[in-house]
Amino acid sequence: MLSSDARLCPNSQDVAAKILDGEAIMINLANGTYYSLDKVGAAVWELIDNGHTVGQVADAIAERFEGATGHALDDVQKLLQAMLDEKLLLHEDGQGQSVPRSSPDGPVAPKLPYQSPELQIYRDMADLLALEPPTPGAAQEKLWGNS
Amino acid sequence: MELRRVACVIPTFNAAAFVAEAIESVLAQTYAETEIIVVDDGSTDLTEDVVRSFGKKVTYLPRPHRGAAAAKNDGIRASTGELIAFLDADDLWAPEKLARQIARLEQHPDIDLLYSEYRNFWSSELEEEEKEYRDHPLSEAVSGWSISTLLTRRSVFERFGFFEEHASERHQSLMWALRTAGNGACVEVLPEILMYRRLHPGNQSRGWTINDEFLELIKAWKDYRQSCEEQSGK
Numbered sequence: 259m260l261s262s263d264a265r266l267c268p269n270s271q272d273v274a275a276k277i278l279d280g281e282a283i284m285i286n287l288a289n290g291t292y293y294s295l296d297k298v299g300a301a302v303w304e305l306i307d308n309g310h311t312v313g314q315v316a317d318a319i320a321e322r323f324e325g326a327t328g329h330a331l332d333d334v335q336k337l338l339q340a341m342l343d344e345k346l347l348l349h350e351d352g353q354g355q356s357v358p359r360s361s362p363d364g365p366v367a368p369k370l371p372y373q374s375p376e377l378q379i380y381r382d383m384a385d386l387l388a389l390e391p392p393t394p395g396a397a398q399e400k401l402w403g404n405s
Numbered sequence: 406m407e408l409r410r411v412a413c414v415i416p417t418f419n420a421a422a423f424v425a426e427a428i429e430s431v432l433a434q435t436y437a438e439t440e441i442i443v444v445d446d447g448s449t450d451l452t453e454d455v456v457r458s459f460g461k462k463v464t465y466l467p468r469p470h471r472g473a474a475a476a477k478n479d480g481i482r483a484s485t486g487e488l489i490a491f492l493d494a495d496d497l498w499a500p501e502k503l504a505r506q507i508a509r510l511e512q513h514p515d516i517d518l519l520y521s522e523y524r525n526f527w528s529s530e531l532e533e534e535e536k537e538y539r540d541h542p543l544s545e546a547v548s549g550w551s552i553s554t555l556l557t558r559r560s561v562f563e564r565f566g567f568f569e570e571h572a573s574e575r576h577q578s579l580m581w582a583l584r585t586a587g588n589g590a591c592v593e594v595l596p597e598i599l600m601y602r603r604l605h606p607g608n609q610s611r612g613w614t615i616n617d618e619f620l621e622l623i624k625a626w627k628d629y630r631q632s633c634e635e636q637s638g639k
């Protein structure tokens with residue numbers, strides 16, 4: 259189980275990610291597997307990307323989502339472990355204590371209902387590439403063995 | 406059988422070197438009831454001279470540069486054909502392309518989006534690459550949802566919407582198709598080579614990168630797969 263003090267970071271070498279309409283979409287460039295995280299999960303991803311520890315992420319989730327207290331730490335630990343297993347995240351080896359980046363102060367938003375976050379994993383990139391086959395010579399052709 | 410008019414929309418941007426051949430491949434169609442609309446998306450080369458040399462056979466629509474999605478939408482709106490097809494300015498149609506697809510739509514009026522297979526061909530500057538790909542699957546029939554093979558009905562745009570003009574330039578055609586299919590449109594790919602895709606150094610699609618635009622496409626694909634699962638679960 260990840261400790262509350264653990265700090266993780268996105269595997270920026272192999273993973274591209276973006277939040278779209280409140281959903282985090284990530285892709286592992288090494289193997290074409292892609293992932294999605296909805297609402298709570300997307301918030302976890304953003305908080306990790308901004309440098310928060312596991313414990314800080316759980317506290318922020320409990321604050322943002324109605325009904326999260328009592329579940330947040332356990333669920334966050336499980337989610338982050340799943341992302342480590344998929345190599346979406348890495349342990350941060352930074353020296354000393356880095357200061358997490360926070361969002362600018364704004365109006366307090368009403369709490370959203372909490373739902374245990376789940377990492378959705380998709381291994382059907384080949385089916386998408388079949389709709390738009392790579393151009394000869396494109397890097398993707400070799401990357402995902404579509405030739 | 407009453408012939409149905411096909412609007413052939415050719416969006417173009419600085420493709421003066423290729424667009425004449427594209428237009429000629431439409432004029433060479435065995436299915437004759439066509440209208441050709443070239444939407445010039447702000448070209449700065451000799452595109453206008455090339456297109457106007459075809460006279461009344463081609464409608465030339467110059468526009469300020471706004472991207473391929475907007476150009477296609479303008480072409481759809483300017484056309485009158487019941488059926489609509491698209492051809493990138495650097496690609497070519499086989500002479501029987503429209504006839505074969507229309508025959509298929511006549512047999513299966515439930516099909517909304519009809520694509521076909523295509524074959525890549527290399528421009529002379531890429532002679533070495535062409536040799537490298539001899540006997541390679543990408544030199545044979547390629548199947549996919551390629552915009553230059555699409556034949557659809559005007560009513561599809563009325564039902565499902567037009568191309569999204571703020572979407573990724575690189576992926577907007579496929580994202581439109583995924584959204585449309587995800588909302589219930591019936592898609593088929595005719596297993597016949599009816600289009601030839603020109604590979605040349607200027608291809609937009611030659612070196613697409615994994616970036617924000619691609620992640621938008623991933624989301625569209627994921628949402629499409631989810632819709633398909635929900636529809637099949639009904």
